[in-house]
Amino acid sequence: MTRTTPYGTLEVLNLEEIFKRTCQALTAGAANKPRTIGLTGGSTPKAFYKWVIDNQALTAAQVGHCHWYTSDERHVPLESEDSNFGNAARMLLDPLNVESGHRFPWDTKKTPQEAAKALNEAWNDRYGAEKCFDVCFLGMGDDGHTASWFPGSPLMKANLTNNFTALAVPGKGDRLTITPAGLTRCTQVIIVVTGEAKADRLGRVINSHYTPHTQPVQLLKNCATQVSWWVDEAAASLL
Numbered sequence: 001m002t003r004t005t006p007y008g009t010l011e012v013l014n015l016e017e018i019f020k021r022t023c024q025a026l027t028a029g030a031a032n033k034p035r036t037i038g039l040t041g042g043s044t045p046k047a048f049y050k051w052v053i054d055n056q057a058l059t060a061a062q063v064g065h066c067h068w069y070t071s072d073e074r075h076v077p078l079e080s081e082d083s084n085f086g087n088a089a090r091m092l093l094d095p096l097n098v099e100s101g102h103r104f105p106w107d108t109k110k111t112p113q114e115a116a117k118a119l120n121e122a123w124n125d126r127y128g129a130e131k132c133f134d135v136c137f138l139g140m141g142d143d144g145h146t147a148s149w150f151p152g153s154p155l156m157k158a159n160l161t162n163n164f165t166a167l168a169v170p171g172k173g174d175r176l177t178i179t180p181a182g183l184t185r186c187t188q189v190i191i192v193v194t195g196e197a198k199a200d201r202l203g204r205v206i207n208s209h210y211t212p213h214t215q216p217v218q219l220l221k222n223c224a225t226q227v228s229w230w231v232d233e234a235a236a237s238l239l
C-alpha cells in the first residue's frame with residue numbers, strides 16, 4: 001500500500017523490504033561523490049546493522065563510500081551503549097572497516113553547545129550551509145517525537161537556522177540533533193516505524209490535526225516532498 005499524506009509518502013512494507021530499501025538508499029547516487037548519511041538511534045537501526053552483517057547485504061566498498069553522521073545523538077562517549085554513532089560503529093562501520101576519515105560523530109568531548117557549533121562549522125566548510133544530509137534516517141517514538149524533538153520542546157518555536165543544535169531534554173539529558181531547518185535541507189528523509197506499539201501514535205500523526213508542539217514528527221510536513229515513511233503492517237494497523 002502506498003499513500004500520500006501531508007507528511008510525505010507512506011508505504012507499508014515488511015521488515016526485510018524496509019532493510020533492502022535502506023541498502024538501496026545508502027548505495028544510490030554518484031559513484032564519484034561520497035553520500036552523506038544521517039543515521040538515527042533506537043532499536044530499528046540496530047536490527048538493520050545486524051541484518052546487513054548477517055546477510056552480507058552491503059560490501060565494505062559500498063559502506064566505505066558514504067560519509068557517516070548521526071541525525072541526533074545523546075551527549076555520551078562513543079563507547080556508551082547509548083551512543084547512536086557508537087552503536088553504528090560497533091555494529092556496521094567497524095565490521096566493514098570504514099576508514100576514520102569517513103566517520104563524523106558529534107564531538108561529545110566538547111560541551112553540547114560547542115559540539116553543535118563545531119559540527120555546524122565543519123559541515124558548512126565541507127558541504128555548504130544551504131544543504132544537509134543526502135539521506136537522513138529518522139524513527140518515531142510512541143510519544144510522537146522524532147530525532148530529539150520531543151513534545152513541548154522549545155526547539156519547535158526556536159526558529160534556528162543552523163542544521164544542528166544542542167538541547168537539554170528534561171528527564172533525558174543533553175541531546176544533539178538536526179534542527180527542523182536542517183531537515184528541510186536534506187535531499188531525502190526516510191522515517192521507519194515498526195511494531196504494534198507505534199500504531200496508535202502513527203494513526204494520530206497521519207490522520208489528526210496538525211499539532212507539532214505535541215506531535216513533533218508532524219514537522220515533516222515542511223519537507224513532505226522529500227519524505228518517505230516506511231512502516232510495517234503492525235504499525236500501520238490503525239491508519
Ligand code: 6PG
Pocket residue numbers: 040041042043044045072073084138139140141142145146147148194
Ligand atoms: C534515538 C532517536 C529516536 C528514535 C525513536 C524510534 O536516538 O532514540 O532519536 O528518535 O528514532 O525513538 O526508535 P525505535 O527505532 O526504537 O522505534
